[in-house]
Amino acid sequence: xxxxxxxxxxxxxxxxxxxxxxxxxxxxxxxxxxxxxxxxxxxxxxxxxxxxxxxxxxxxxxxxxxxxxxxxxxxxxxxxxxxxxxxxxxxxxxxxxxxxxxxxxxxxxxxxxxxxxxxxxxxxxxxxxxxxxxxxxxxxxxxxx
Amino acid sequence: xxxxxxxxxxxxxxxxxxxxxxxxxxxxxxxxxxxxxxxxxxxxxxxxxxxxxxxxxxxxxxxxxxxxxxxxxxxxxxxxxxxxxxxxxxxxxxxxxxxxxxxxxxxxxxxxxxxxxxxxxxxxxxxxxxxxxxxxxxxxxxxxxxxxxxxxxxxxxxxxxx
Numbered sequence: 001x002x003x004x005x006x007x008x009x010x011x012x013x014x015x016x017x018x019x020x021x022x023x024x025x026x027x028x029x030x031x032x033x034x035x036x037x038x039x040x041x042x043x044x045x046x047x048x049x050x051x052x053x054x055x056x057x058x059x060x061x062x063x064x065x066x067x068x069x070x071x072x073x074x075x076x077x078x079x080x081x082x083x084x085x086x087x088x089x090x091x092x093x094x095x096x097x098x099x100x101x102x103x104x105x106x107x108x109x110x111x112x113x114x115x116x117x118x119x120x121x122x123x124x125x126x127x128x129x130x131x132x133x134x135x136x137x138x139x140x141x142x143x144x145x
Numbered sequence: 146x147x148x149x150x151x152x153x154x155x156x157x158x159x160x161x162x163x164x165x166x167x168x169x170x171x172x173x174x175x176x177x178x179x180x181x182x183x184x185x186x187x188x189x190x191x192x193x194x195x196x197x198x199x200x201x202x203x204x205x206x207x208x209x210x211x212x213x214x215x216x217x218x219x220x221x222x223x224x225x226x227x228x229x230x231x232x233x234x235x236x237x238x239x240x241x242x243x244x245x246x247x248x249x250x251x252x253x254x255x256x257x258x259x260x261x262x263x264x265x266x267x268x269x270x271x272x273x274x275x276x277x278x279x280x281x282x283x284x285x286x287x288x289x290x291x292x293x294x295x296x297x298x299x300x301x302x303x304x305x306x307x
Contacts, residue, residue, distance in 0.1 A: 036236040039222055079242075081263070106246025127243050128165045 017135050018050030020072075025051035026142060029069060031062040031088065032077035032104060037127065041075055041104070044131040045138070059083025063091045066099070073100045073142055075125070075134075078109050078116070086116060093120050100141045104129065150252055151175040151300055154205060155287050157247035158298055162289070165240060166220045172298070173288040180284050180301075189270045190214065191233070193241040197249065199259030204276065205248070206299040207241045211268065213294045230268060238264035244298075279304055 018025050028050050032038045035057075042052045054069045056062040060083045066074065074092065078085035085103060092099045103116045103124040113124045122141035125134055155172040162168050190210040197203060209217070211233075218236035219225055225232075245261045252259060267274065281304040289296040 034235055034239040034242075035232065036218070036221055036239045039225075043223055079263070106243055109246070110250065127246070128161065130164075 016049040017139050018045060018048040025049050026072040026138075027051050027053040027069070028138070029054045029056065029062070029065055029071040029074045031056045031059075031065075031074060031080070031085070033057050033080040034077075037077065037104070041129060041134065044129060044134050047131065048135050050138070059085065059088030059091070062088040063095065066092050067095060073102065073138060075102050075104055075138070076121075077104045078112050079106065086112060086119070089116055089119055089121055100144065102137050102141050148175070149256060150201065150248070150302075151285050151287065153248040153251040154244065154298060154300055157244045157251070158287070158289060161240065161243045161247060162217075162296075165243070166217050168220075168291050170289045170291050170296075173286075173290075175285045175287050175300070178284045178286050178299075180278055180280060180282050188272060188274050191237055191266065191268045192274050193237050193267075194265045194276075195241055195245045196262040197245070197259045199253075200257030201259060201302060203282075203300065203302040205241065205245050206274075206276075206301065207237065207244070207296065208299065209237075209296040210294055211270075213291070213296060214268070234266040234268055238266045276301060 020026055028045055030038050030041050030052055032041070038055050046052060053071050054065045056065045058080050062074070062076065076085045076088060089101055092101060101121045103113060103121045104127060105113050105124055106127050116124065122144050123137040125137050155175065158172060159170060162170055188208065190208065191214040193207040195205050197205065214233050214237050215228060217240065218228055218233045221236050242264050249259055249261050278301070283302045283304070285300045287298045
């Protein structure tokens with residue numbers, strides 16, 4: 001009986017989404033001018049065993065960190081000082097056309113989101129992020145070509 | 146007064162606070178107030194201001210006590226207790242940014258586009274918050290009660306845009 005329960009538990013156990021096929025965590029770069037939002041996104045991703053390999057607070061810093069860290073995926077806020085999310089997206093995709101980027105936006109930026117998707121972003125998340133939606137969109141982006 | 150904007154701001158505040166802080170709170174009916182309180186406005190605690198411009202022009206101001214601001218920040222960050230003043234300013238700025246973003250989307254869909262600024266946050270005790278205004282400009286207040294504390298959203302509209 002105990003064995004049956006254990007097998008059932010093993011079968012029902014959900015694999016953490018942040019682990020790749022080689023058993024290593026996916027590495028995420030979080031870009032947002034708000035430290036609060038970076039912490040919220042980081043906490044949600046870490047709970048699924050993603051590794052937050054770096055953070056940036058504006059578009060210029062985002063490109064520098066992308067080059068230095070070569071993350072598997074980037075979560076990128078749109079409305080930021082110095083260089084905004086759209087400028088950062090263009091720069092990152094110019095550096096690596098296969099880069100996987102998910103945009104983070106307040107609801108008021110719908111046209112900008114459409115522009116980001118047209119440019120090559122793999123998805124978007126509306127603030128405040130819900131963990132289930134954030135992880136789902138990140139996973140879809142990671143699995144995209 | 147533009148009651149449509151007021152209702153969008155009230156609804157956005159209720160939704161965003163529930164989603165980020167976990168408080169189910171209901172705002173009061175928007176109360177119209179004399180614009181003079183933008184002049185004689187000795188205040189304490191935290192004030193966050195986001196300006197907007199477009200088919201209407203004005204500002205949304207979030208006001209609450211330092212204690213409430215600390216509680217909100219802690220809950221936004223998953224019960225974090227070790228908080229700096231910078232954490233609190235950033236969290237409350239982001240909170241109003243999300244509220245204004247949601248209200249802006251709803252307003253823009255129905256009544257024309259508006260653009261919002263980045264938040265300005267002031268924290269301290271016994272200071273005057275002065276906003277340059279005309280005597281015929283309009284001001285509304287929405288009060289949100291949680292426990293024995295109050296979070297107030299002020300909606301300021303310039304007369305030419307009403």
